[in-house]
Amino acid sequence: MTDRMPHFPAGFAWGTATSSYQIEGSPHADGKGASIWDTFSHRPGTIATGETGDVACDHYNRWSDDLDLLPQLGCNAYRFSLSWPRILPEGTGHVESRGLDFYDRLVDGLLARGIAAFPTLYHWDLPQVLQDAGGWYERSTAEAFAEYARVVAERIGDRVSAFVTLNEPGIHTSLGHVLGVHAPGATDLERAYWVIHHQLLGHGLAVRAIHETADKPAGLTNNLAPILALDPSSREDILAADRMDLLFNRQYLDPVLLGRNPADVEATYGPTALQVVREGDAQIIGTRMDFLGVNYYNPQWVTAGAPDNPLGFEIAPPPKDLPRSAFGWPVVPESLTDLLLRLRADYTRALPPIYVLENGTSWPDMHDRFRIDYLDAHVRSVAHAMAEGVDIRGYFCWSLMDNFEWAEGTSQRFGLVHVDFMTQQRTVRDSGRWFADLAAGLLG
Numbered sequence: 270m271t272d273r274m275p276h277f278p279a280g281f282a283w284g285t286a287t288s289s290y291q292i293e294g295s296p297h298a299d300g301k302g303a304s305i306w307d308t309f310s311h312r313p314g315t316i317a318t319g320e321t322g323d324v325a326c327d328h329y330n331r332w333s334d335d336l337d338l339l340p341q342l343g344c345n346a347y348r349f350s351l352s353w354p355r356i357l358p359e360g361t362g363h364v365e366s367r368g369l370d371f372y373d374r375l376v377d378g379l380l381a382r383g384i385a386a387f388p389t390l391y392h393w394d395l396p397q398v399l400q401d402a403g404g405w406y407e408r409s410t411a412e413a414f415a416e417y418a419r420v421v422a423e424r425i426g427d428r429v430s431a432f433v434t435l436n437e438p439g440i441h442t443s444l445g446h447v448l449g450v451h452a453p454g455a456t457d458l459e460r461a462y463w464v465i466h467h468q469l470l471g472h473g474l475a476v477r478a479i480h481e482t483a484d485k486p487a488g489l490t491n492n493l494a495p496i497l498a499l500d501p502s503s504r505e506d507i508l509a510a511d512r513m514d515l516l517f518n519r520q521y522l523d524p525v526l527l528g529r530n531p532a533d534v535e536a537t538y539g540p541t542a543l544q545v546v547r548e549g550d551a552q553i554i555g556t557r558m559d560f561l562g563v564n565y566y567n568p569q570w571v572t573a574g575a576p577d578n579p580l581g582f583e584i585a586p587p588p589k590d591l592p593r594s595a596f597g598w599p600v601v602p603e604s605l606t607d608l609l610l611r612l613r614a615d616y617t618r619a620l621p622p623i624y625v626l627e628n629g630t631s632w633p634d635m636h637d638r639f640r641i642d643y644l645d646a647h648v649r650s651v652a653h654a655m656a657e658g659v660d661i662r663g664y665f666c667w668s669l670m671d672n673f674e675w676a677e678g679t680s681q682r683f684g685l686v687h688v689d690f691m692t693q694q695r696t697v698r699d700s701g702r703w704f705a706d707l708a709a710g711l712l713g
């Protein structure tokens with residue numbers, strides 16, 4: 270018997286998270302425009318299983334039954350994302366009311382079930398037309414994002430609990446724009462900073478648009494991780510870890526929380542990259558957020574690597590003795606506590622309340638003890654940070670159900686609910702029942 274689960278305060282949000290491209294399917298329904306993920310997944314060789322998200326969980330048609338799963342899982346909150354090209358097929362200008370109606374019904378469906386809505390505006394599915402015009406390399410995309418945020422906030426802002434502006438700008442930059450394994454498939458290290466700057470600028474503009482239009486809490490969520498030196502006694506490895514920490518964590522956190530870049534960003538990218546920055550941008554990006562979203566899966570280990578490595582570090586395989594998910598990701602729950610304590614230590618009064626907006630693991634079985642143990646340990650890590658005084662308002666499991674896991678297709682299964690992709694049948698896993706007990710306070 271493990272110890273009893275710590276007690277969580279009343280009003281704590283227990284949720285699950287999903288994203289539009291990963292679950293909706295119906296890429297052409299009701300006037301939707303193409304997104305960069307529609308384009309990318311149809312390019313041969315991009316998705317390990319050869320699949321696309323054309324059907325995914327068919328959630329666009331099955332949304333009402335899917336929302337019925339949430340009370341079964343004990344959720345009082347749900348994080349989903351809106352597809353920008355469903356609402357603005359051209360990226361800007363013409364609003365497709367049928368697309369907006371879909372999310373309007375979804376929000377009403379959540380409220381009817383007593384579930385708080387946490388919409389994310391951007392979970393990586395940029396309208397293809399905007400990509401054709403330069404995507405996140407262009408300032409105009411940040412401005413278009415603010416316009417889209419305003420359209421959405423005007424329509425559903427009266428009924429949602431909070432808006433998440435961007436999902437994981439860090440992963441979108443590294444996997445989508447540097448390594449080329451996610452949409453849009455770019456491999457341009459030189460201009461990575463442009464992608465970061467314009468996403469963060471879009472975030473700041475969107476926070477302002479949301480506050481003006483709907484007066485609702487707004488914040489971004491990023492994938493954050495402690496970066497560990499593979500050999501903690503090696504000075505080179507420690508420096509390498511610090512360098513990756515800058516690129517993975519600080520270059521996103523400092524601008525949004527402190528309104529300035531870390532000093533080493535300038536040295537890292539050089540003056541050409543920084544040309545995209547205009548007077549006043551730092552203030553926009555640093556617009557006070559109402560919360561910070563933390564997506565946590567595992568820490569990362571690094572070594573110094575070869576001296577000619579342009580990044581100044583190399584990602585190392587995790588220590589062999591750690592348990593690993595079906596995806597091969599190591600399980601290190603105490604790193605989540607370290608991360609949350611570090612946020613408070615580094616940002617002190619600039620740190621708003623935190624929501625853990627993604628945490629979970631890939632495990633295929635229906636009787637998924639592995640996931641239960643993973644979630645149990647990570648929820649305890651959250652409780653530990655709270656007991657140390659970190660203001661954490663909710664915990665969202667990734668994911669509600671198995672879905673289209675980007676470049677892995679449906680081969681990686683993160684759901685509390687199993688999906689049979691041949692029949693679209695949903696079946697609650699053991700972990701789903703465990704989550705319901707957790708949320709109901711029955712484990713404490």
Ligand code: FCB
Pocket residue numbers: 288291436437440492564627667674675683
């Ligand atoms: C995160 C993404 C989410 C999902 C999980 C497993 O990086 O935000 O869409 O793919 O990883």
